[in-house]
Amino acid sequence: MMMIRNAVAALFLGVTALPCFAGESWDQIREELYGTRPLLDGARLIALDVPYRTPNDARTQIAAHVVAPEGGQIARVSVILDENPMPVSAVFALDSPQDSFFFDVTMRVNGPTPLHVVAETGDGRLFVTEAFVKTSGQGACSAPPGSDPKEALKTLGNMALSLADADTARDRLAGLSARLRQLDVDISHPSHSGMQMDQISLLFIPMRYVEDLEIDLDGAGYVGVTGSISLSENPRLGVSIPARTRSVDVTLRDTSGTVSHAHKSLAGY
Numbered sequence: 001m002m003m004i005r006n007a008v009a010a011l012f013l014g015v016t017a018l019p020c021f022a023g024e025s026w027d028q029i030r031e032e033l034y035g036t037r038p039l040l041d042g043a044r045l046i047a048l049d050v051p052y053r054t055p056n057d058a059r060t061q062i063a064a065h066v067v068a069p070e071g072g073q074i075a076r077v078s079v080i081l082d083e084n085p086m087p088v089s090a091v092f093a094l095d096s097p098q099d100s101f102f103f104d105v106t107m108r109v110n111g112p113t114p115l116h117v118v119a120e121t122g123d124g125r126l127f128v129t130e131a132f133v134k135t136s137g138q139g140a141c142s143a144p145p146g147s148d149p150k151e152a153l154k155t156l157g158n159m160a161l162s163l164a165d166a167d168t169a170r171d172r173l174a175g176l177s178a179r180l181r182q183l184d185v186d187i188s189h190p191s192h193s194g195m196q197m198d199q200i201s202l203l204f205i206p207m208r209y210v211e212d213l214e215i216d217l218d219g220a221g222y223v224g225v226t227g228s229i230s231l232s233e234n235p236r237l238g239v240s241i242p243a244r245t246r247s248v249d250v251t252l253r254d255t256s257g258t259v260s261h262a263h264k265s266l267a268g269y
Helices: 002-013 022-034 169-174
Strands: 039-041 046-049 060-067 074-081 088-098 100-107 113-121 126-133 159-163 180-187 210-217 220-226 236-242 247-254 259-265
Touching: 022 074, 022 113, 046 113, 046 126, 060 074, 060 113, 074 100, 088 100, 100 180, 159 247, 159 259, 180 210, 180 247, 210 236, 220 236
Parallel strands: 039 126
Antiparallel strands: 046 060, 060 100, 074 088, 074 113, 088 220, 100 236, 113 126, 159 180, 180 236, 210 220, 210 247, 247 259
């Protein structure tokens, strides 16, 4: 996790030096994250569900279903919004590599940008696929927060865990069947980007976002999620979990050191 956080922070600090052309931005991001490692075409392994033009820049749903290549398993999936201030927007690190993995997350999209999803197998192979997301030009990362910053502190860190209906479009995309379910985590957190201005004091609100989310199933680690300022205010995160799961524990840590926990028993579901 520490290596992932360092990579995310490094890209954020260097964002002002990124070229203005999307292709060049991706070239630099790719080099910083992966060096000379080859990125293989993942179009047949990674199915994306992203809007061509987002109806809400500040809360854009991004989903993907990743299937492992022959002879491999999925160990890590990274979501990269090339032109966002913090391009590495979310990283899913699976404790035990899986044959298949699905995620669905609400994000800020700061402006028109290429989107890259990179899947890494347990044996170190990298697969990438891409899309392009158009926006309304609101500058979502610097837009005023939708709630009062002081009021948001009262519920900060609260989480609600639920299982999605089995017949939703995203469940079909993920191929959720008797073997998989979709777990949704609704998080109460303002996700301050550090670029937003308090509308009364006209001072910038300090950066504060969900840094880590650890999801444990039946008492064992399942997936760790590294966040960024790209996560929307009060983000919603969905992941596929084995249908046999009987309990879920989620631990949240934000960049100010707040730690919160949520538990749900699925035994009687």
